Amino acid sequence: xxxxxxxxxxxxxxxMVAIRALDIMREGHDGSGVGLFLTDLGGPxxxxxxxxxxxxxxxxxxxKRLDEFMIGIGFTTKYKLSIRVRKxxxxxxxxxxxxxxxxxxxxxxxxxxxxxEIQYRLMMxxxxxxxxxxEKEDMIVYSFWxxxxxxxxxxxxxxVAEYLQLDREELQARVIMAQGRQNTNYAINLYACHPFFIQxxxxxxxxxxxxFVPIREFLMSRGFPGYTGYxxxxxxxxxxxxxxxxxxxxxxxxxxxxxxxxxxxxLMRHPSGPFLKQLKQSCRRLIIDGxxxxxxxxxxxxxxxxxxxxxxxxxxxxxxxxxxxxxxEMCGLDAAVPDRDKSKDFQPMHLDxxxxxxxxxxxxxxxxxxxxxxxx
Amino acid sequence: xxxxxxxxxxTLSVKDLPWQVHWxxxxxxxxxxxxxxxxxxxxxxxxxxxxxxxxPLLGETxxxxxxxxxxxxxxxxxQRTDPAYACVGCAMCNLVxxxxxxxxxxxxxxxxxxxxxxxxxxxRRRGGRRNDxxxxxxxxxxFIRISMLTDPALDAGRHEFELRTLLGRVLPPExxxxxxxxxxxxxxxxxxxxxxxxxxxxxxxxxTMWEGLQMGVAYLNEExxxxxxxxxxxxxxxxxxxxxxxxxxxxxxxxxxxFGWDEIIHAIPEMKEDPCAIEIKYGQxxxxxxxxxxxxxxxxxxxxxIRGVPPGVSLPSPxxxxxxxxxxxxxxKMIQSMYMAWGFRVPVYPKISGTSTALAVLxxxxxxxxxxxxxxxxxxxxxxxxxxxxxxxxxxxxxSNIRDCYLNLVKVGKQNEIPLFAAGGVGxxxxxxxxxxxxxxxxxxGVQIGKYIMQAAAGCIGSESDRCNICNIGLCPKGITSQDPxxxxxxxxxxxxxxxxDVFLSFDTxxxxxxxxxxxxxxxxxxxxxxxxxxxxxxxxxxxxKYVI
Ligand code: SF4
Ligand code: SF4
Numbered sequence: 001x002x003x004x005x006x007x008x009x010x011x012x013x014x015x016m017v018a019i020r021a022l023d024i025m026r027e028g029h030d031g032s033g034v035g036l037f038l039t040d041l042g043g044p045x046x047x048x049x050x051x052x053x054x055x056x057x058x059x060x061x062x063x064k065r066l067d068e069f070m071i072g073i074g075f076t077t078k079y080k081l082s083i084r085v086r087k088x089x090x091x092x093x094x095x096x097x098x099x100x101x102x103x104x105x106x107x108x109x110x111x112x113x114x115x116x117e118i119q120y121r122l123m124m125x126x127x128x129x130x131x132x133x134x135e136k137e138d139m140i141v142y143s144f145w146x147x148x149x150x151x152x153x154x155x156x157x158x159x160v161a162e163y164l165q166l167d168r169e170e171l172q173a174r175v176i177m178a179q180g181r182q183n184t185n186y187a188i189n190l191y192a193c194h195p196f197f198i199q200x201x202x203x204x205x206x207x208x209x210x211x212f213v214p215i216r217e218f219l220m221s222r223g224f225p226g227y228t229g230y231x232x233x234x235x236x237x238x239x240x241x242x243x244x245x246x247x248x249x250x251x252x253x254x255x256x257x258x259x260x261x262x263x264x265x266x267l268m269r270h271p272s273g274p275f276l277k278q279l280k281q282s283c284r285r286l287i288i289d290g291x292x293x294x295x296x297x298x299x300x301x302x303x304x305x306x307x308x309x310x311x312x313x314x315x316x317x318x319x320x321x322x323x324x325x326x327x328x329e330m331c332g333l334d335a336a337v338p339d340r341d342k343s344k345d346f347q348p349m350h351l352d353x354x355x356x357x358x359x360x361x362x363x364x365x366x367x368x369x370x371x372x373x374x375x376x
Numbered sequence: 377x378x379x380x381x382x383x384x385x386x387t388l389s390v391k392d393l394p395w396q397v398h399w400x401x402x403x404x405x406x407x408x409x410x411x412x413x414x415x416x417x418x419x420x421x422x423x424x425x426x427x428x429x430x431x432p433l434l435g436e437t438x439x440x441x442x443x444x445x446x447x448x449x450x451x452x453x454x455q456r457t458d459p460a461y462a463c464v465g466c467a468m469c470n471l472v473x474x475x476x477x478x479x480x481x482x483x484x485x486x487x488x489x490x491x492x493x494x495x496x497x498x499x500r501r502r503g504g505r506r507n508d509x510x511x512x513x514x515x516x517x518x519f520i521r522i523s524m525l526t527d528p529a530l531d532a533g534r535h536e537f538e539l540r541t542l543l544g545r546v547l548p549p550e551x552x553x554x555x556x557x558x559x560x561x562x563x564x565x566x567x568x569x570x571x572x573x574x575x576x577x578x579x580x581x582x583x584t585m586w587e588g589l590q591m592g593v594a595y596l597n598e599e600x601x602x603x604x605x606x607x608x609x610x611x612x613x614x615x616x617x618x619x620x621x622x623x624x625x626x627x628x629x630x631x632x633x634x635f636g637w638d639e640i641i642h643a644i645p646e647m648k649e650d651p652c653a654i655e656i657k658y659g660q661x662x663x664x665x666x667x668x669x670x671x672x673x674x675x676x677x678x679x680x681x682i683r684g685v686p687p688g689v690s691l692p693s694p695x696x697x698x699x700x701x702x703x704x705x706x707x708x709k710m711i712q713s714m715y716m717a718w719g720f721r722v723p724v725y726p727k728i729s730g731t732s733t734a735l736a737v738l739x740x741x742x743x744x745x746x747x748x749x750x751x752x753x754x755x756x757x758x759x760x761x762x763x764x765x766x767x768x769x770x771x772x773x774x775x776s777n778i779r780d781c782y783l784n785l786v787k788v789g790k791q792n793e794i795p796l797f798a799a800g801g802v803g804x805x806x807x808x809x810x811x812x813x814x815x816x817x818x819x820x821x822g823v824q825i826g827k828y829i830m831q832a833a834a835g836c837i838g839s840e841s842d843r844c845n846i847c848n849i850g851l852c853p854k855g856i857t858s859q860d861p862x863x864x865x866x867x868x869x870x871x872x873x874x875x876x877x878d879v880f881l882s883f884d885t886x887x888x889x890x891x892x893x894x895x896x897x898x899x900x901x902x903x904x905x906x907x908x909x910x911x912x913x914x915x916x917x918x919x920x921x922k923y924v925i
Contacts, residue, residue: 208523210521210894211899211901211904212906213905213906214791214903217786217791217903218789218791221787221788221790221791222789243549247549247550248549248553250553261898263536263538264538278556278562279552281542281546281552281565282548282549282552282792283549284542285792285903288898289530289897289898290895309898310530310535310536
């Protein structure tokens with residue numbers, strides 16, 4: 001089972017905080033890969049004013065093709081972080097030419113575009129790059145979005161972090177999601193590594209998604225080009241969240257109502273029963289059956305955790321105002337915030353969503369049985 | 377006949393018949409029950425003459441030393457060989473025999489009778505199903521994705537299950553939210569159990585059978601909380617049921633003969649509840665392209681009254697709805713008028729027979745905002761009466777038909793909007809839950825059964841090997857498809873109801889035993905094709921499931 005760790009902090013943190021927590025949680029775990037999602041960035045990336053950052057892995061050839069392509073569509077480099085790695089990668093990690101984290105200036109022609117159009121175009125560029133990379137196997141692109149950096153690599157998380165020098169000063173973020181991968185049934189494909197990202201929405205999951213195929217079919221038939229990929233059955237969690245936020249305009253407290261709707265007797269007692277029933281019926285193909293713990297981050301930097309309806313996976317939230325941690329194992333939480341009030345730790349159960357907003361003042365618990373905010 | 381007598385082309389011996397009745401003279405008590413019970417008069421009292429020879433022993437002395445004859449008469453059973461009276465293998469004779477001295481055996485070769493059941497130029501008609509005892513594709517589908525360690529298997533007995541399906545037009549999420557905000561009209565959607573008792577008309581079925589099914593369904597709903605639904609078939613609905621609260625468990629069928637619809641329309645103002653749904657029948661798997669058929673034997677006064685016809689005449693429904701000349705008419709107008717009849721509160725969906733043109737129908741339905749689903753009845757569907765040739769040779773297998781339709785819906789993104797219901801041979805080899813689950817994972821939202829419930833709940837002895845199958849002539853030996861009180865009194869409706877409940881409860885447990893190990897419980901695994909495998913490469917390719925050996 002994969003290890004999950006996520007922090008949200010007022011002060012920018014180094015990704016090493018998350019890597020160390022993964023290392024502590026790794027007992028009995030093969031640590032075959034690591035994935036990081038950093039947002040609400042600190043350091044040099046803080047002042048980039050919405051410039052999209054491209055994260056990925058490239059061969060030298062791929063990098064050339066990338067540059068040609070980006071120049072061709074009018075993007076110019078604004079800032080870049082060069083990761084120069086030593087000759088010998090740690091055991092299990094392939095030798096790569098370039099780990100790229102690079103911020104771009106928008107083309108002039110994009111001036112005056114509305115935010116939705118910009119978001120759409122950014123996504124389409126990421127998809128185009130992914131497709132180009134797949135054709136020649138020379139690029140892997142994780143994200144292309146303002147204020148987001150993603151790093152994924154195969155190998156033991158701690159060794160990979162040292163190898164990539166993730167402790168460097170420029171890498172700082174207020175929200176960090178990290179997943180230590182337990183390889184199961186897939187040959188390791190970096191596109192199958194968590195966290196998954198689409199248009200400012202990121203999630204990571206442990207467990208398997210037994211309802212994967214019908215959900216994938218449903219998403220792919222929505223006519224939205226971003227709903228693609230699915231090298232991992234967990235990618236649908238990200239896309240369901242995206243679908244809910246962008247297409248349905250619903251808030252995070254509704255996420256569980258989509259993936260694990262209430263049963264009929266509960267709906268009858270619920271103050272918004274008829275609405276929820278309606279939603280359950282039309283979103284029936286998005287129902288998951290677990291076993292999963294999902295941790296995610298929204299475009300406004302809200303971080304949350306939910307479980308499947310049978311709560312077959314562990315997950316705990318704890319911390320103190322200004323610094324909260326979501327982890328799949330208690331020891332990961334202990335390692336990251338030893339001095340918290342443990343009595344306030346919260347393990348979300350089958351109806352709960354644990355939410356820490358961008359203000360990071362408290363863990364908000366939201367139960368599916370509670371009345372819903374009014375629809376607009 | 378005598379050795380030097382004449383024979384006709386249709387003179388058959390017992391050996392030429394599909395069934396040979398073996399009678400044991402030793403044990404026979406001469407009670408006559410077998411000849412009385414035989415639905416087709418295949419056996420009759422036989423007066424047999426027997427010659428006993430007396431040959432004197434060598435050296436025998438005394439008066440009469442020459443050989444002599446004694447003629448004896450004994451009574452017993454004679455099997456008739458006239459094609460009109462051929463044994464159908466129902467074994468009722470065996471059932472009633474106090475000494476077990478009579479039983480039919482199937483012939484060891486293909487019978488010669490089949491070449492002669494068309495006297496008068498009238499091809500064979502019968503009830504039942506396609507005569508093909510080979511295991512179907514559904515029986516060969518295995519559930520191969522077992523959850524174990526990466527995702528713990530669920531507990532069929534302990535975890536919560538919500539194995540329900542939707543019947544009705546489900547709106548896409550964006551549309552649904554928009555209408556909710558604007559308080560617009562929503563198409564009616566019923567949340568029902570995914571195993572439905574399919575269309576079997578009042579008329580095709582005996583009153584006791586109908587009553588038993590309805591009672592069983594009512595019990596399942598009211599006492600056990602299982603939202604099981606039953607379809608009337610084309611024969612109307614008894615007036616009291618139309619005006620009772622139990623109507624909500626009933627799907628009313630309208631077909632090309634419109635039988636019973638006068639009564640139904642007139643009852644609308646007095647209905648306490650809306651029916652579950654309206655099924656518009658355009659076709660039936662057992663006899664695709666053919667209308668319903670209730671032969672005159674079964675049209676008694678009650679049936680005639682409910683259907684609004686004179687008694688004692690055969691009631692063939694036309695193959696198509698005569699007032700409709702195009703698919704737009706048939707689908708759009710008919711669906712809309714049925715919606716209108718109940719104030720847009722009742723889902724209306726068409727049922728067609730399995731066909732390679734099903735996609736064309738489906739594509740029309742996807743564009744019609746009212747169509748509440750599509751039911752497809754595959755070639756293995758059953759019937760009360762049809763031509764043998766239609767039963768055996770017409771129609772499309774259900775598995776690939778449903779799969780194609782589902783994948784087509786996936787392509788246009790409407791897989792959650794128009795539920796597909798599969799029928800035709802579900803559970804034909806007794807594997808009801810496995811067949812149903814396979815169809816659901818291929819893309820069906822639910823399945824309809826007919827013959828299975830007749831076999832399991834009422835003891836129908838019909839089979840794919842042409843046993844019995846005389847449902848068409850009103851002589852059903854089990855009283856299931858007869859309108860003769862002497863026959864249908866054999867069937868106790870209460871007991872039928874009990875069996876209906878047994879069937880659904882055990883099905884429910886078996887369905888959980890299938891879906892729980894696949895890691896599914898909170899929703900019906902519609903289209904979960906990654907769980908399916910089959911040991912036939914071409915079938916796997918065709919159904920887009922895994923090929924496993
Ligand atoms: S098996 Fe049925 S049809 Fe044949 S002789 Fe016996 S009762 Fe008659
Ligand atoms: S038992 Fe009755 S219903 Fe069954 S096949 Fe025979 S006649 Fe038909």
